Amino acid sequence: GQQVMQIPQYQHVQEGEDFTTYCNSSTTLSNIQWYKQRPGGHPVFLIQLVKSGEVKKQKRLTFQFGEAKKNSSLHITATQTTDVGTYFCAGGDRGSTLGRLYFGRGTQLTVWP
């Protein structure tokens, strides 16, 4: 069945270092979404990518969707303590009219000041 794998599970960085989390699907996706969950909070939508090879930026965050629409990445430049949280990718099921989202397990980011 459909699976979305996300690595790494944990990442500890010093403030100012870069951070990247990767998402891979076993099948072609219709779209990829990214969410951030702060400690004690709930997931909050960051962005959606739909097109093959799409790249979007939000300030220090860069999101990419692979050419084959099977993988995606989120890169944060010069991390800050406010970036702490768990980042989830979620892929939309292309092959089915049911169209549900499949979430990765998330990458928990810790930033040392």
Place this chain on the structure above:
Amino acid sequence: KAGVTQTPRYLIKTRGQQVTLSCSPISGHRSVSWYQQTPGQGLQFLFEYFSETQRNKGNFPGRFSGRQFSNSRSEMNVSTLELGDSALYLCASSLSISGRGEQFFGPGTRLTVL
């Protein structure tokens, strides 16, 4: 515009009991999805409702059930609670089916089973 609300926010039950959780989506949203979140397990999909119909169901036992009302409010029920059901239960609403657009999550219901 009010966000997604979930009630209750915290719940303590004992094994064998049953529980009902409620989710009120953002006004105008017709899709409601439910997720179970436990440490290290990420977001486990329970089910999705759209216009009162269950569209998708995750790999959870039949003890977990849900429904959606005509006003899009949704409830999920867990019968015969087990210790392993202790988790944060999140609902999310969206305008369209979950795989097509942004999902708005509620604050969750923290369920503890003793």
